[in-house]
Every structure is written in C-alpha cells, then in structure tokens.
Amino acid sequence: MYDINTKRLIKTFTDMAKISSPSWGENAMRGYIVNAVKKLGVTARQFRSGESYNLLLTVRGDTKRKPVLFSAHMDTVTPCDNVKPVVSQTKITSDGTTILGSDDKAAIAMFLEGLRYNKEIRMPHGPIEILISCAEEVGLRGIKEFDTSVLKARHAFVFDSDGPVGKIVLQAPYHSTMSIAVTGRAAHAGMEPEKGINAINVLSEIITLLPASRIDHETTVNVGTISGGRATNIVAEKAVCVLEARSIDYRKLRKQEVLIRSIAKETSARFKARCAISRTLEYSGFTIHPDAVISQIAATAMARIGIRHQFEVSGGGSDTNILNAAGISAVNLSAGMQRVHTTKEYVMIRDLIKGTKLVLSIIDIMR
Ligand SMILES: [Zn+2]
CATH class of the missing domain: 3.40.630.10 (Zn peptidases)
Incomplete structure (x- = not known):
C-alpha cells in the first residue's frame, strides 16, 4: 500500500x-x-x-x-x-x-x-x-x-x-524549574569571618537535603546549576542554584516543590540567612x-x-x-x-x- x-x-x-x-x-x-x-x-x-x-x-x-x-x-x-x-x-x-x-x-x-x-x-x-x-x-x-x-x-x-x-x-511529564537564591552576609574571610553568613555553605546544606534523581517511577528532581561567591577572602553573600522537577502526576510534582521549598526555607532560617525561591511551570x-x-x-x-x-x-x-x-x-x-x-x-x-x-x-x- x-x-x-x-x-x-x-x-x-x-x-x-x-x-x-x-x-x-x-x-x-x-x-x-x-x-x-x-x-x-x-x-x-x-x-x-x-x-x-x-x-x-x-x-x-x-x-x-x-x-x-x-x-x-x-x-x-x-x-x-x-x-x-x-x-x-x-x-x-x-x-x-x-x-x-x-x-x-x-x-x-x-x-x-x-x-x-x-x-x-x-x-x-x-x-x-x-x-x-x-x-x-x-x-x-x-x-x-x-x-x-x-x-x-x-x-x-x-x-x-x-x-x-x-x-x-x-x-x-509536567515540568517545572525552580531557583533557590540564598543571601547571607559578607565579611572579611580572614579578619572577622564570624560576622559573616556564608551563602555557599547554606546552599550546600540545602542541596544535600533536597530530594534528588529518580524519586519514583514517574517523578524526577535534578539540580542543574549552581553559582555564587565573589572571592576567597570574602564570606560569600550570595549563592543560587537552579533545579528542575518532572512528574507525569501533577500532584506528585507539587509535592516535590513544596518539599523543596520547605527544606530551603528551614535550612536558611537555621543559618540566619534569607532565601528567595522562584518557580516556573515550563509545560504541562x-x-x-x-x-x-x-x-x-x-x-x-x-x-x-x-x-x-x-x-x-x-x-x-x-x-x-x-x-x-x-x-x-x-x-x-x-x-x-x-x-x-x-x-x-x-x-x-x-x-x-x-x-x-x-x-x-x-x-x-x-x-
Ligand atoms: Zn525534536
């Protein structure tokens, strides 16, 4: 035919x-x-x-x-x-x-x-x-x-x-991207580091606590990029990571997003740092x-x-x-x-x- x-x-x-x-x-x-x-x-x-x-x-x-x-x-x-x-x-x-x-x-x-x-x-x-x-x-x-x-x-x-x-x-899957931007406090790294809050350290702690890789058969989470800091002699004031989450099931995607948000907020608070989170649904x-x-x-x-x-x-x-x-x-x-x-x-x-x-x-x- x-x-x-x-x-x-x-x-x-x-x-x-x-x-x-x-x-x-x-x-x-x-x-x-x-x-x-x-x-x-x-x-x-x-x-x-x-x-x-x-x-x-x-x-x-x-x-x-x-x-x-x-x-x-x-x-x-x-x-x-x-x-x-x-x-x-x-x-x-x-x-x-x-x-x-x-x-x-x-x-x-x-x-x-x-x-x-x-x-x-x-x-x-x-x-x-x-x-x-x-x-x-x-x-x-x-x-x-x-x-x-x-x-x-x-x-x-x-x-x-x-x-x-x-x-x-x-x-x-549904697919969303999120960014976590941590703001700490800058200080001289050699003279008075205790006056600073290192945003890189805070963000590192957050990332180790985040869900990662394959969460279940239809859900994944991946941190894709990190950036932050200005010089070794400055306690880093800012650090940002961008991650994505995907799931066939929208409720599962939302659940991961809520979890990510709460880990970022709680961890930042523990270190007396601030954190701003953004989220975009890339597509349904x-x-x-x-x-x-x-x-x-x-x-x-x-x-x-x-x-x-x-x-x-x-x-x-x-x-x-x-x-x-x-x-x-x-x-x-x-x-x-x-x-x-x-x-x-x-x-x-x-x-x-x-x-x-x-x-x-x-x-x-x-x-
Ligand atoms: Zn194609």
Whole structure:
C-alpha cells in the first residue's frame, strides 16, 4: 500500500538536512518548505513567534471528514552548520562532525512526500493541517507563542519521538524549574569571618537535603546549576542554584516543590540567612488512555500498513504537551530518528518510508 517515491523522499530529507536551522534561525528552512508546497494546493501561513515564525500548512478536503493535524519542528540543536548527509544503502548519517537534523526534519520529509503522493494519486481525504514550529529545542518556545485557536483539528499526531517508527507516546511529564537564591552576609574571610553568613555553605546544606534523581517511577528532581561567591577572602553573600522537577502526576510534582521549598526555607532560617525561591511551570504533562480515539487511530493506521505499535511513556516534553494543554488530543509518534542531539545521529531509510506511509494511512482512515 502507498507506493511512494523513495528517491524523492530521500532527496527531500537530505536537501533539508543541508540547511542550517538552529533555534530562532529557521528562515532558510521555512523558505524551503513554503517553496516545496507551492504547487501542491497547500496554503502556507506564517505566524510570528519571538524572532522567528511558526508555519501552518493547510490542505482543503472533504469537510464531512474530521480534520487532522500533523506536527513537527523545523529547528535543530547544534552543531548544525555545513551538514553533509551521507546516504548508505540502509541509513543516512552526517559526516560525523555535525548533527544530522533528522530531529525533526525526518518528520517534515515524511509530511512533504505524503502531500506529494496524496496529490498525485488523488487520495480522498478530509482537511489536513500541518504545524511546523520554530524554536522547539529551546523549551518549546515557538509553539508556546502559537495561537492554537486557528487550528480546526481536534486530533493531532506529532512526529517528534526517536526510535523506529511504531512508537506511540501516550504520556509525558509536567515540568517545572525552580531557583533557590540564598543571601547571607559578607565579611572579611580572614579578619572577622564570624560576622559573616556564608551563602555557599547554606546552599550546600540545602542541596544535600533536597530530594534528588529518580524519586519514583514517574517523578524526577535534578539540580542543574549552581553559582555564587565573589572571592576567597570574602564570606560569600550570595549563592543560587537552579533545579528542575518532572512528574507525569501533577500532584506528585507539587509535592516535590513544596518539599523543596520547605527544606530551603528551614535550612536558611537555621543559618540566619534569607532565601528567595522562584518557580516556573515550563509545560504541562499529558496522559492519553490507550483506548482513546487518538491512540486507536494511530494504532489502526500502523496495523493496516504492517507496523507493530508500542505505547510508551516519555520523560521529556515536546510540542505534544502544548497541544494537549490547548485541548487538542495529541500523541507523539516516532519519526525514526536515532541518537539525536549527537554527531552520531542517524535515520534508517526504511523508517523514513514507514513514517511517510503512516502519514498517508492516518489521512486515509481519518473520518
Ligand atoms: Zn525534536
């Protein structure tokens, strides 16, 4: 089923891989996509987000059928300049000096080949929306500023998970960051250290008491950075640490936050230091039931083209989190990318093909 043009698919992917597209620097990449869909009866709209733009492609279709949303991101992590894709019989890699950018250009290549094939064989379909976000890799910034009320679809398939095609991510965590800023009292470290309160010592004590690493099967806490102090001859007046907490279960996340806050406050008080705590929810988590409509469409679309599906839980955030929070039922599917965010990144050609067929299969069964 779906006799797609593999050569064209690979060319589209490698052409895009060669375009440098760091977060907030996606202009050339966006231009490529807009140009690629020009003759396909696709409307391309750009929506400003920070210093860049999200791109929304829409294809008109039978309005008696439910609209479907596909989503991916066009930015990549670095190093992403002068990517030289190396195509072997089975896979595509970089030359080893850069990332490849299959995260997430593999997905975009699947969408573009899907649209081309769809146009060629005149497959019946409902309305199709394809949202390609910018600045995903720097904290989902692009999609966070996107007004999701312009979307018609209530069901979304984000293609931004790694591993062979077949994975369906149904759960991802809530994620918050906190900073703990301790203020002690400065004093000369040699002449009158007893007059000072060393903020570094206080913060160290706090950190050793904090929950850390894996708290339970769906909750984690990690101190990521510390800074503070000015010189060895000064009792440190200020010290700051930034940490993150994640959990699939929002109540568990809150529980960790409350615990962290109370440890920081009590410990600072014990040393007569002050402490200021800030907290930001970076994004909401989501949990989709395996029997939900969206999960079943994904699984059925895979089964009819011979792909075995696995439902999985993710430890990280993606545009899927934002779409779910906006009331659009969304799952995150694997786009075949492997060893992402490293110079060893690669994608199997068979996964590029499977992913394209999966896009078509979803379009086909969407009613
Ligand atoms: Zn990605």
